[in-house]
Amino acid sequence: MDLWSYAGKRVVIAGCFSGIGEAAARELVRLGAEVHGVDVRESAVPMASFRIVDLKEPAAIDKAVEEIGGQIDGLFNCAGLPQTFPALDVMKVNFLGMRHWTEQWIPRINRGGGVATIASNAAYRLQQRLAQTLELVATPDFASGLAWCEEHMGLVADGYTFSKEAIVVYTLKRAAELARQGVRLNVTLPSPVATPMMRDHFVKVAPKEVFDAFSEPVGRLSQPEEQAYPLLFLNSDAACFVSGLAMPVDFGFTGGVNTGVLDVQKLIAGARAG
Incomplete structure (x- = not known):
C-alpha cells in the first residue's frame, strides 16, 4: 500500500478556481484521485465533475452535496473571501458556509478519511x-451563527481574521468529537501567498509592511503549490494518526x-519607518 497515493481515492474540493485550491486540485488529479470541485467561478482543472456553488447559500451547498453524492475519502476546503468584501459575507464564506459544507460531508467520509481546511x-x-470564538462555534447552524455574528460585529470587525480563528477552533473541536468515528480534521495556517487574491484584494486593504511582517522570517511570499502539498499530506493515509x-505553513513565522x-x-x- 502506498500511503502517499491518491489513486482510487474519491475527494471533493471547495475553492478550486485559483490559488491554493487550484494547485491542490491539479495535484490531486495528477495523483490519480477522482476529484469533484465547487467554486463560484468555473475551474480549468480537468476534474471528474465541477459545480458552481456559493458558500453563502446553505441551500446551494445542500444541493451540491446531494448531486455529487456517495462516499468520499477526503474533503479539501480551500474557498475563502478577503476583507475587501462585506464583513458578514466574509464570515458566511470563511466560516459559516464552510462549516455547513463540512458538516454535510462528514457522514459521507469513509473511516480513515479526512478534512483539510x-x-x-x-x-x-x-x-x-x-x-468568544467558542460561543460562535457552538451555534448549531448557519442561521444561528449568522445571528451571533450580527450581534457581535465589534468582534467580527472586517470578518477576515475572526473567520479564520473560528474555522481553526471549529476544526480542533470537531476533530476531538469525531475521533472515534475515524474521521480526521486538520487545518493549515498559511503565510501570505502569491495568488490572484493577494494581487487583486489583499494589497488594496493593507500596506505592504503587513504582508512583509507575516512573511518573516523567510522574507518572501509562499507559492500556491507550497501550501497545497501540506493539505494533500493531511488527507493522505500517511497522516492516518494526525x-x-x-x-503553520509559514516557514517559521508561528515559531x-x-x-x-x-x-x-x-x-x-x-x-514603515524604513
Whole structure:
C-alpha cells in the first residue's frame, strides 16, 4: 500500500478556481484521485465533475452535496473571501458556509478519511478571544451563527481574521468529537501567498509592511503549490494518526512569534519607518 497515493481515492474540493485550491486540485488529479470541485467561478482543472456553488447559500451547498453524492475519502476546503468584501459575507464564506459544507460531508467520509481546511497565520492570536470564538462555534447552524455574528460585529470587525480563528477552533473541536468515528480534521495556517487574491484584494486593504511582517522570517511570499502539498499530506493515509492539528505553513513565522524571536507589531512599525 502506498500511503502517499491518491489513486482510487474519491475527494471533493471547495475553492478550486485559483490559488491554493487550484494547485491542490491539479495535484490531486495528477495523483490519480477522482476529484469533484465547487467554486463560484468555473475551474480549468480537468476534474471528474465541477459545480458552481456559493458558500453563502446553505441551500446551494445542500444541493451540491446531494448531486455529487456517495462516499468520499477526503474533503479539501480551500474557498475563502478577503476583507475587501462585506464583513458578514466574509464570515458566511470563511466560516459559516464552510462549516455547513463540512458538516454535510462528514457522514459521507469513509473511516480513515479526512478534512483539510485552509485558515491563515493571521489567526496566530486566537487564544486571546477563544471564549468568544467558542460561543460562535457552538451555534448549531448557519442561521444561528449568522445571528451571533450580527450581534457581535465589534468582534467580527472586517470578518477576515475572526473567520479564520473560528474555522481553526471549529476544526480542533470537531476533530476531538469525531475521533472515534475515524474521521480526521486538520487545518493549515498559511503565510501570505502569491495568488490572484493577494494581487487583486489583499494589497488594496493593507500596506505592504503587513504582508512583509507575516512573511518573516523567510522574507518572501509562499507559492500556491507550497501550501497545497501540506493539505494533500493531511488527507493522505500517511497522516492516518494526525487529527486536530492547526499546522503553520509559514516557514517559521508561528515559531518565531511563540518564542519571542518575532514581534509582528515591531516588524510592521520598523518596515514603515524604513
